[in-house]
Amino acid sequence: MAKGLLFLAAAASLTGSTFAACTPADSKTYDYIVVGSGAGGIVVADKLSEAGKSVLLLERGPPSTGKFNGTQKPSWLSGTNLTRYDVPGLFNQIWADGVPSCPDTGVQAGCVLGGGVAVNxxxxxxxxxxxxxxxxxxxxKSTDMxxxxxxxxxxxxxxYIPSKDGKLYLQQAYDTVSKGLDSAGFKYVVANDAPTSKNMSYAHPxxxxANGERHGPLRSYLETAYARSNFALYTDSNVRRVVRTGGHVTGVEVQCNGGNGHSGTINVTPGTGRVILAAGTFGTARLLFRSGIGPTDILNVVKGxxxxxxxxISTDQWINLPVGSNVNDHVGTDIQISxxxxxNYDFYGAWSNPVxxxxxxxxxxxxxxxxxxAPNLGPIAWTMVNGTDGKVRHIQWQMRVEGRSNTAMTITQYLGMGTTSRGKIDIQANMNTRVVTAPYLRDAADKQAAIDGLEAMRGYLSKISGVSWITPTASQTSQAFINSVPATVASRNSNHWVGSATIGxxxxxxxxxxxxxxxxxxYGTDNLFVVDASIFPGITTGNPSAAIFIAAEKAADRILALAAPAQGRRFKA
Known part of the structure; x- marks a missing residue:
């Protein structure tokens, strides 16, 4: 099949059903099979193919952007090479219709070419x-990276200027809040010129x-990989498990998800081939569980x-590792001012009836x-809190125009780097992953940092003339407000999940x-790797996309530098 790029006219079903158009897996082998086309998978696949290796990139969902023949779009984009994923003003539409979410992760995730970097x-x-x-x-460490x-x-x-004409639009909220931050002693920075200036600082997001369209790995790393004859991309092809004997992986088992997806077993090059899991914190954990790698109690759920x-795989070949036991996410706390x-610009209305x-x-x-x-982000601000346990915790404040009124702004406190609370995910009998322990504010010092950070920000924003508080109310203490928001996925989820397959x-x-x-x-294998947010030992200061791209480049170098695994070598679990 030429290049293996598959097209789909509508959102794919992700149930693993058999479709008439499904293609049986062929007998071709690959030096590297990369599972998942998100922030880590695209970057590592490009770097490996650049090194001359044959690479297959597998994505369970459909195409996304117009460049790669995605077709999901409103009627006013008909006749253009643009989809909903290309147009910044349509980014927020995912919260209106949920497409293309994954039904088996327990949290919202992007099951589409590009994964999270296509929908965030x-x-x-x-x-x-x-x-x-x-x-x-x-x-x-930072010097290594x-x-x-x-x-x-x-x-x-x-x-920070997405419009091609070099102008910033809809800046009323940004201008209002930034004046208050200036008065409070914050410093304006250009975010990517000042990565170390993330305390008492703010920036345009x-x-x-690029040129008014979504760019990122889809329009850089994937484009260069796709131009190479040694690279193939299959969409609508869901990986069920890796196939292994002991610690040596021979391939992956795939199931068609619609369109022209593939079914069957796809093998790596005998003796030297490798499989790289990049399916995200939940998807990678599920694949490891289904491949007999993880805590014994969870593997028994799969077995049953x-x-x-x-x-x-038989129990004597299970590899007992703490998969899913160190997950983390930014602690999200929404406040609202007016x-x-x-x-307020009607971005949702722009889907069917744009101005x-x-x-x-x-x-x-x-x-x-x-x-x-959408929904008109900015400014972004950063503060730090000296924790009661002596550890510094970083907070990112993400401001956007939406809320309970047309003059409301929602400001999310993302409590992140430095937190010590951790959670856990597992798998159910239907093979859906779920959060069994939420990683939010389980440590007293983390909770106090959230309270102290909020109290400080309320003081900073009070310097804005004419501001009124929606939540918390002016009479509600910061402690009472933080305590009133349940420390659950439903209430605190930032969808920046990391840590289910920690590096160390x-x-x-x-x-x-x-x-x-x-x-x-x-561990316990000679040719199975993980390159995505799963490997992060802790959450980042802010949105983790750039850190994942960087880690994937680093990982590609480490993988390429390794000697080829011995054919058929078996590791004792």
């Missing part, structure tokens, strides 16, 4: 050095947008299931209000926390 708000800035220096092991950071930002420069029990200067002048400006010039990322030198088979080693290779 495209926020993008260089990680704070602490994201590496506090969280990551030796060899993955510097050249990969430079490489990523040379390919995806990012911008930066995005991986009607779907996997008869085909699961100000008469705030202007004519704005539609024309976008289609003809890639300028105007529809280049604004402390082998999880012998009591450590790590699932993968410093080369991102799964």
């Amino acid at each position: 708000s495209a926020l993008y800035w260089k990680p704070h050095p602490d994201d590496w220096d506090v969280n990551f092991p030796t060899g993955w 510097a050249k990969y950071t430079d490489s990523v930002f040379s390919r995806i420069p990012g911008t 930066a995005f991986y947008i 299931s009607s779907t996997d029990g008869s085909t699961m 100000h008469p200067n705030v202007v 004519s002048a704005d539609k024309d400006a976008y289609l003809n010039k890639r300028s105007g209000a529809l280049t604004v990322v 030198s402390d082998d999880g088979r012998t009591g450590g926390k790590a699932v993968v080693d410093l080369d991102t290779k799964v």
Whole structure:
């Protein structure tokens, strides 16, 4: 099949059903099979194919952007090479119709070409050095990551001015809040020029947008990979499990998800081939569980299931690792203010009935209000809190125009880097993953940091003349408000999940926390790797996309530097 790029006219069903158009897996083998086309998978697949290796990238969902023949779009984009995923003003539509979410993750995830980087708000800035220096092991510190950071930002420069005409639109809320932050002593920075200035600072939000359209890995790493003859991409092809004998993986079992998806077993090159899981914090954990890798109690659930029990690898070849035991997410706390200067733009209405002048400006010039990322983000601010346990915790404040009135702004407090609370995910008998322990404010110092951070921000925003408080109310204490929001996924989820297959030198088979080693290779195997947010030991300061791109470049180098695994070598679980 030429190149293996598959097309779909509507949102794919993700049930694993058999479709008439499904294609049986062929007998071709690959040096590398990469599972998942998100932030990690696209980048690592490009770097491996650049090195001359044959690479197959597998995505369970349909195409997304117009560049790769996606077709999901409103009627006013008919006749253009644009889809809902290309237009910044349509980014928020995912909250209206849920497409293309994954039905088996327990949280919202992007099951579409590009994964999260196709459906998120495209926020993008260089990680704070602490994201590496506090969280990551030796060899993955900020100095080790510097050249990969430079490489990523040379390919995806990012911008805080998404409109092609160089103008910023819908700045009323930004102007109002930034004046208050100035009065409170905050410093304005250009986010990607000042990665270390993330305390008492604010910025226009930066995005991986170029010329008014979504950019990022889809329009850089994937484009260069796809141009190579040694690269193939299959969409609508859901990986059920990796096929292995002991610690040696021979391929992956795929199920067709519609369109022209594939079914059957796809093999890696005998003796030297490798499989890389990049299916996200939940998807990668599920694949490991279904492949006999994880805590014994969870593997027994898979063994006892009607779907996997008869085909699961035998118990004597299970690899007992703490998969799913170190998950983390930003603690999300929404507050709302109102100000008469705030202007609410109807981005949801733009789906079916956009303002004519704005539609024309976008289609003809890639300028105007529809280049604004819905729902009109900014400013972004950063603070730090000295915790009661002596640890510094980073907070990112993400402001957007939406709320209970047309003059409301919602401001999310993302309590992140430095938090010590962790959660856990597992798998159910229907093979759906779920959060069994939420990672929010389980530690008293984390909760106090959220309270102290909120109290400080309330003081800063009070300097804005004419501001009124919606939540918390003016009479409600910060402590009472933080305590009133349940520490559950439903109330606190930021959807920045990390940590289900943590990287480290402390082998999880012998009591450590790590699932993968410093080369991102799964302990107990010789040719199975993980390259996505799963390997992050802790959450980042802010949105983790850039950090994942950088980590994927680093991981590709580590993987390529390894000697080829011995054919048929077996690792004792």
